[in-house]
Amino acid sequence: MQLTNQSYQIQGVNVLDIADEFGLPLYVYDADKIIEKIDALRSAFDGVNLKVKYAAKALTNLSILKLMQLQGIDVEVVSVNEARLALMAGFAPEQVMYTPSGNAWPEIQEALELGVQLNADNLPLLEQIGQTYGDRYPVALRINPSLLDGGMAKIQVGHENSKFGIPNQYNAQIRAIATKYGIPIIGLHVHTGSDFKDSNTFLKIADVLFEMAADYPDLQFIDFGSGFKVAYREGDYFTDLPDLGAKVSAAFRSFCDRYGREVQLCFEPGKLLVSESGHLLVGVNVVKENPTRTFVQVNSGLNHLIRPMMYDAWHTILNVSNPTGTEKSYDVVGYICETDTFAADRQLPEVRPGDVLSLENAGAYGFSMASNYNTRERPAEVLVYEGKPYLIRQRETFEDLIRGQVDIFSEKLRVKSEMLEQTLLHQ
Missing domain, CATH: 3.20.20.10 (Alanine racemase)
Known part of the structure; x- marks a missing residue:
């Protein structure tokens, strides 16, 4: 990924345009x-x-x-x-x-x-x-x-x-x-x-x-x-x-x-073949000031990229939407209900709610190790090929998450509800 005219590009395609077209969070491969x-x-x-x-x-x-x-x-x-x-x-x-x-x-x-x-x-x-x-x-x-x-x-x-x-x-x-x-x-x-x-x-x-x-x-x-x-x-x-x-x-x-x-x-x-090709694009939900540190809370987490938590892996993080902002120190964290840290004490151009960040070197063991923890959907995947971005995996939906689950209690709950209604009617 290179800086050109204040915009991050992959094969000449502005990353922010890719984010706008396909939504966030998003895996993009070169x-x-x-x-x-x-x-x-x-x-x-x-x-x-x-x-x-x-x-x-x-x-x-x-x-x-x-x-x-x-x-x-x-x-x-x-x-x-x-x-x-x-x-x-x-x-x-x-x-x-x-x-x-x-x-x-x-x-x-x-x-x-x-x-x-x-x-x-x-x-x-x-x-x-x-x-x-x-x-x-x-x-x-x-x-x-x-x-x-x-x-x-x-x-x-x-x-x-x-x-x-x-x-x-x-x-x-x-x-x-x-x-x-x-x-x-x-x-x-x-x-x-x-x-x-x-x-x-x-x-x-x-x-x-x-x-x-x-x-x-x-x-x-x-x-x-x-x-x-x-x-x-x-x-x-x-x-x-x-x-x-x-x-x-x-x-x-x-x-x-x-x-x-x-x-x-x-x-x-x-890893050698695909790591550097991959970029995980995430959106900033909240910038949270604490007495000792500032948290950047993004719309992704260890459910999409587990390597920082599992392997203490370093992933360079770029502020795609404000690359020339004044640098500050941040903890970039996910939205999972666990300790879910992408980076601690990381110097980044000023981060604001709504900014787009890119986690680099995310091609290897990123999506392939992703999960649905916290009942979260996995992101879409895009491949930039010959100067054009192509959707190569659709973003998961709630329907995808519950597909395969078998409900064994509907009838029991219906009967219980009817019994409760009858009891209330006779009181």
């Missing part, structure tokens, strides 16, 4: 930014057989998935409904990597029947596949490399105490199950978390995977998952993609030489 990130990742790994798989859980809107499909990348999903959505978006089953994490066996069977690729997260699942299907389904393995790195504890998931993946120390057990049932092992994969500070973590992961690969002669790919760091504010560190690409590509080419043939190098970025 398609050009998504394409830019895809191109940057590909450029960083030029010269190797790279496959990019979009981690759909970051933002699952059908139009976003179709944009990814148009850009020629595959998709990684974690539920059978995400798999269905990917197929609806036009991905072929073999382009969909399904990675369950403790999912129920019937769901996993349903996904296999859709024809998608399976990434096994635990030994009992590998055993169940062998018992049920024998050698019918090729399987990739999600490995826990027992490495602690990345951002805050909640997003460090590659260490030995994490629920994710099969510990690399269990390689002998994996091989025993695969050999027993003849299960083809076609890929090795890791899920290590987010916000790695440098390339060395990826190289450590590579060492683990490359060592294991020697025991699996039929591999088609090595999948590094993600872990890329994006910048959330001025001066914030971020993953140096060219440096990462050069170092990991060199290590990968050396591995392929030792392995005896070329396999595919895969990454599964979610």
Whole structure:
């Protein structure tokens, strides 16, 4: 988003015009930014057989998935409904990597029947596949490399105490199950978390995977998952993609030489591709002066963007409608009946009731983690594509919130009301 003639624009479209057309609160995504990130990742790994798989859980809107499909990348999903959505978006089953994490066996069977690729997260699942299907389904393995790195504890998931993946120390057990049932092992994969500070973590992961690969002669790919760091504010560190690409590509080419043939190098970025594209536009309801601080109360909350409360995540906030006002310190808070803080002690141009604020870097794990808490509707979503804003999800209504609820007490309440009326008539 850039400042031009005192107005914030996305692809030349004034954000206030988008807010007026579609209402607030509103998620707005910039398609050009998504394409830019895809191109940057590909450029960083030029010269190797790279496959990019979009981690759909970051933002699952059908139009976003179709944009990814148009850009020629595959998709990684974690539920059978995400798999269905990917197929609806036009991905072929073999382009969909399904990675369950403790999912129920019937769901996993349903996904296999859709024809998608399976990434096994635990030994009992590998055993169940062998018992049920024998050698019918090729399987990739999600490995826990027992490495602690990345951002805050909640997003460090590659260490030995994490629920994710099969510990690399269990390689002998994996091989025993695969050999027993003849299960083809076609890929090795890791899920290590987010916000790695440098390339060395990826190289450590590579060492683990490359060592294991020697025991699996039929591999088609090595999948590094993600872990890329994006910048959330001025001066914030971020993953140096060219440096990462050069170092990991060199290590990968050396591995392929030792392995005896070329396999595919895969990454599964979610946040990297969509985070910077997203803007959550909110309206200011109240500016509330307290003795110790001033609260800006907006028409959104943790029900629409939970990352600040769940992960202590920083999101830059822009006063779209008064960008040149005198700066003051504010706590920007939501309308949810909980402690619901987007930002504390934040310096913003003077905020007035009715102003429009934009929470930046809201493309990843924003709408996809939204809820209906406090019986609130989820916002609409808009994609700016080729210089034009398109509605890609309608705003929810009260009718959407109660759809599916079943009333079992209407008759009892009617009878009780009639009995009360009769009692009053006879008094």
